[in-house]
Amino acid sequence: xxxxxxxxxxxxxxxxxxxxxxxxxxxxxxxxxxxxxxxxxxxxxxxxxxxxxxxxxxxxxxxxxxxxxxxxxxxxxxxxxxxxxxxxxxxxxxxxxxxxxxxxxxxxxxxxxxxxxxxxxxxxxxxxxxxxxxxxxxxxxxxxxxxxxxxxxxxxxxxxxxxxxxxxxxxxxxxxxxxxxxxxxxxxxxxxxxxxxxxxxxxxxxxxxxxxxxxxxxxxxxxxxxxxxxxxxxxxxxxxxxxxxxxxxxxxxxxxxxxxxxxxxxxxxxxxxxxxxxxxxxxxxxxxxxxxxxxxxxxxxxxxxxxxxxxxxxxxxxxxxxxxxxxxxxxxxxxxxxxxxxxxxxxxxxxxxxxxxxxxxxxxxxxxxxxxxxxxxxxxxxxxxxxxxxxxxxxxxxxxxxxxxxxxxxxxxxxxxxxxxxxxxxxxxxxxxxxxxxxxxxxxxxxxxxxxxxxxxxxxxxxxxxx
Amino acid sequence: xxxxxxxxxxxxxxxxxxxxxxxxxxxxxxxxxxxxxxxxxxxxxxxxxxxxxxxxxxxxxxxxxxxxxxxxxxxxxxxxxxxxxxxxxxxxxxxxxxxxxxxxxxxxxxxxxxxxxxxxxxxxxxxxxxxxxxxxxxxxxxxxxxxxxxxxxxxxxxxxxxxxxxxxxxxxxxxxxxxxxxxxxxxxxxxxxxxxxxxxxxxxxxxxxxxxxxxxxxxxxxxxxxxxxxxxxxxxxxxxxxxxxxxxxxxxxxxxxxxxxxxxxxxxxxxxxxxxxxxxxxxxxxxxxxxxxxxxxxxxxxxxxxxxxxxxxxxxxxxxxxxxxxxxxxxxxxxxxxxxxxxxxxxxxxxxxxxxxxxxxxxxxxxxxxxxxxxxxxxxxxxxxxxxxxxxxxxxxxxxxxxxxxxxxxxxxxxxxxxxxxxxxxxxxxxxxxxxxxxxxxxxxxxxxxxxxxxxxxxxxxxxxxxxxxxxxxxxxxxxxxxxxxxxxxxxxxxxxxxxxxxxx
Numbered sequence: 001x002x003x004x005x006x007x008x009x010x011x012x013x014x015x016x017x018x019x020x021x022x023x024x025x026x027x028x029x030x031x032x033x034x035x036x037x038x039x040x041x042x043x044x045x046x047x048x049x050x051x052x053x054x055x056x057x058x059x060x061x062x063x064x065x066x067x068x069x070x071x072x073x074x075x076x077x078x079x080x081x082x083x084x085x086x087x088x089x090x091x092x093x094x095x096x097x098x099x100x101x102x103x104x105x106x107x108x109x110x111x112x113x114x115x116x117x118x119x120x121x122x123x124x125x126x127x128x129x130x131x132x133x134x135x136x137x138x139x140x141x142x143x144x145x146x147x148x149x150x151x152x153x154x155x156x157x158x159x160x161x162x163x164x165x166x167x168x169x170x171x172x173x174x175x176x177x178x179x180x181x182x183x184x185x186x187x188x189x190x191x192x193x194x195x196x197x198x199x200x201x202x203x204x205x206x207x208x209x210x211x212x213x214x215x216x217x218x219x220x221x222x223x224x225x226x227x228x229x230x231x232x233x234x235x236x237x238x239x240x241x242x243x244x245x246x247x248x249x250x251x252x253x254x255x256x257x258x259x260x261x262x263x264x265x266x267x268x269x270x271x272x273x274x275x276x277x278x279x280x281x282x283x284x285x286x287x288x289x290x291x292x293x294x295x296x297x298x299x300x301x302x303x304x305x306x307x308x309x310x311x312x313x314x315x316x317x318x319x320x321x322x323x324x325x326x327x328x329x330x331x332x333x334x335x336x337x338x339x340x341x342x343x344x345x346x347x348x349x350x351x352x353x354x355x356x357x358x359x360x361x362x363x364x365x366x367x368x369x370x371x372x373x374x375x376x377x378x379x380x381x382x383x384x385x386x387x388x389x390x391x392x393x394x395x396x397x398x399x400x401x402x403x404x405x406x407x408x409x410x411x412x413x414x415x416x417x418x419x420x421x422x423x424x425x426x427x428x429x430x431x432x433x434x435x436x437x438x439x440x441x442x443x444x445x446x447x448x449x450x451x452x453x454x455x456x457x458x459x460x461x462x463x464x465x466x467x
Numbered sequence: 468x469x470x471x472x473x474x475x476x477x478x479x480x481x482x483x484x485x486x487x488x489x490x491x492x493x494x495x496x497x498x499x500x501x502x503x504x505x506x507x508x509x510x511x512x513x514x515x516x517x518x519x520x521x522x523x524x525x526x527x528x529x530x531x532x533x534x535x536x537x538x539x540x541x542x543x544x545x546x547x548x549x550x551x552x553x554x555x556x557x558x559x560x561x562x563x564x565x566x567x568x569x570x571x572x573x574x575x576x577x578x579x580x581x582x583x584x585x586x587x588x589x590x591x592x593x594x595x596x597x598x599x600x601x602x603x604x605x606x607x608x609x610x611x612x613x614x615x616x617x618x619x620x621x622x623x624x625x626x627x628x629x630x631x632x633x634x635x636x637x638x639x640x641x642x643x644x645x646x647x648x649x650x651x652x653x654x655x656x657x658x659x660x661x662x663x664x665x666x667x668x669x670x671x672x673x674x675x676x677x678x679x680x681x682x683x684x685x686x687x688x689x690x691x692x693x694x695x696x697x698x699x700x701x702x703x704x705x706x707x708x709x710x711x712x713x714x715x716x717x718x719x720x721x722x723x724x725x726x727x728x729x730x731x732x733x734x735x736x737x738x739x740x741x742x743x744x745x746x747x748x749x750x751x752x753x754x755x756x757x758x759x760x761x762x763x764x765x766x767x768x769x770x771x772x773x774x775x776x777x778x779x780x781x782x783x784x785x786x787x788x789x790x791x792x793x794x795x796x797x798x799x800x801x802x803x804x805x806x807x808x809x810x811x812x813x814x815x816x817x818x819x820x821x822x823x824x825x826x827x828x829x830x831x832x833x834x835x836x837x838x839x840x841x842x843x844x845x846x847x848x849x850x851x852x853x854x855x856x857x858x859x860x861x862x863x864x865x866x867x868x869x870x871x872x873x874x875x876x877x878x879x880x881x882x883x884x885x886x887x888x889x890x891x892x893x894x895x896x897x898x899x900x901x902x903x904x905x906x907x908x909x910x911x912x913x914x915x916x917x918x919x920x921x922x923x924x925x926x927x928x929x930x931x932x933x934x935x936x937x938x939x940x941x942x943x944x945x946x947x948x949x950x951x952x953x954x955x956x957x958x959x960x961x962x963x964x965x966x967x968x969x970x971x972x
Contacts, residue, residue: 373937380904383900383904384897384900384901384904387896387897387900388897391893391896391897394889394893395890395893398883398886399728399729399730400727400728400739401739401741401879402661402730402737402739402741402879402880402881403661403879403881403883404883404886404889405652407503407508407537407538409504412500412501412503412504412538413501413504415500416497416500416501419493419496419497420497422493423490423493423494426486426489426490427490430486431486456504
């Protein structure tokens, strides 16, 4: 049925898209609402967070609405919604701080809270000061993914383990959040630059498809079990933590049939890339139109996968391959898969926005020269922050573990991030790199940041296990 | 030959100093560092874990290439040394120019420079009035907080003003700071060491176990007087503390209560609180003893005797005894109780109790109850070990109440003589980066120029900034506008003065 709709001319697909986006936003809000009902206390942190989500999601929806209809007023309202969301976000941080008695930087949840806040602030700065009106189209989805993740991760105030009781920790993590938010903004600006620099829409098609393929391929390759199951980390709802078989070895449960759905989603998500490849090698432009339709279809399937995933993985018990009996799992046990799925939907939606509303975007964006310069400025902000972040982390480690540098994966990747941006600055200052090459570099830098922030925590264990 | 050699060294120098070499080296560092986070590293990973993760062939290749300990391998250190050399060479190569620029500021712009400079502005002034033009420029520069100076070249005056010349040196500050950090790191790699020291309460030691399995003997000993843990309400640890004393030449020279994040420092060696736990050493075992009604031997008489001797004592009276391994306590005049042994981690096989390890696992206590009159000893085990001993045979029924084990404190010990290089490098880098990104060297020149053809006099103003040029252009335009404004008011005043003088005449 969805395929039949995709065959129709564009306005109709637009309407379907609105329904799709509306449904997914409503679904996210429902999760938030469930939390409110559970808490029963209206002016609590959960509800402030819920308000934050409503406004950020509203801002995101308005940006997308602008994408579908091309009405510029939407952008203005989106900006207002961001402001309101920021106020609620500030409230949530203040509440958390007051309740915990320490600045909110001790867990992934608290760090996301600060990260989203910084991102919203920088978005508004870019919008007001540098007139990059549609920057929120890229940054708001990132913020929404952050807030949705927060809804699922543990929210209890945890006392700090001895190693984390240091002012330097707060300095270190604050700087990290500021630096990473600045990197995210420079990434968004570099993307805008590429749009304004007349990079072909097909190239964006290839890149966005490749990213979603990477997400689903990652899930399928690491989690697909025999006979179509999907293995997820088991979750102990009482202690709100993962279940370990032995030290460092997690217990996995297998959710039946979800693996097949992921595999199907992978194939559908990969189809635009295949069509793109055909278009390139056969030199037949007709395949691009097919690829665009395939993107549309993949969004519908991605949303379906996301809903199925949330429904199946939300507080249920499944058998495990490693142990006898049923074990519970929860969405909180799989934050990375979830954010990957949500992220995939947004990435594909952003591509459609570009496909349909490119002229409007180009009209609203500053000139390439300005975008190039603002990207550089954000990196000039991010780089010293990264430096100080690493330095304060080293100082803290020296006080806690007796060594300022132990080459644990997070440290090493932070250093790699620093080197990538140092490379960017050298090429720009001494070699005069401008424009596309600089933009690619900024994008690479943010990719490394994302890997340091999520990938290292998830894939490479080390001393930073607290985070 | 001589020339060739010179050509070669020159070429080598150019290669080392080039930015391409620097970038290639940085990319190599990035790649190998990334590999070091993906391949499991020794000694952080257990040898067993390494063997399950990789097949023997792969492991031997990884080991041969030092890929299992990338960050301590000679080639990674070599790479860092090469990066340092490249930074030094690039800095030396570019420094003289920058230094000339810095130490001899360019104060009087010649015609070529004037033609090429952007931004610049030419403002017409009255033909005879060089001085008023210069004054107007000086005032305008003063008003934006600069200190203009007059520069004389032959018979001409020029004006020069600048701010933050140090910004030209900022890149070298950053590079120097990087070298400081590297050198600190290398000093630590060569002269520094790191190890652990585990002390039980009351124990002292001067032998540190290093990370490569060797030991190091300190010229002084560390004694742990007491150690403890505080918990949050939910049972997670809140604080670990140890009271340490440094013993040198037989007396305490320093003492400190250390906690996580607050080490003890003595003669360049730091002692950090890193772990805390219970040892296999019993501090106190509390036992309750009740006379056993089922014990039918002559010792029952003794028990009766003893109760007769002491009319206050009830036969059901429960005695509590606290003792430690090796202690003997009297239960009554006839019966004594000895704490024979404590096994931290026991296993039973073939009717024998074995010690499985020295760590606290499943602990067992062995007590011996001896009755003199019966001339018999009874083994009592906690927990009850049916195949070893029947606890109910003993003249007393014993029940364990409390077991307190001595604490140990785990200390990280480190000596990092190079860390001051690191911290001063970090501070210097902070300063350098601030100058690189946020401190702009701005320069302004003003001088009266005469058109070669018409002979008309005008005031030429030019400006330059080493970064953030758009913002600077705005500032320059404002400055030029204010000079024009000054000139207008000047000429008005001059006009008025002329009028006044004319009227006076």
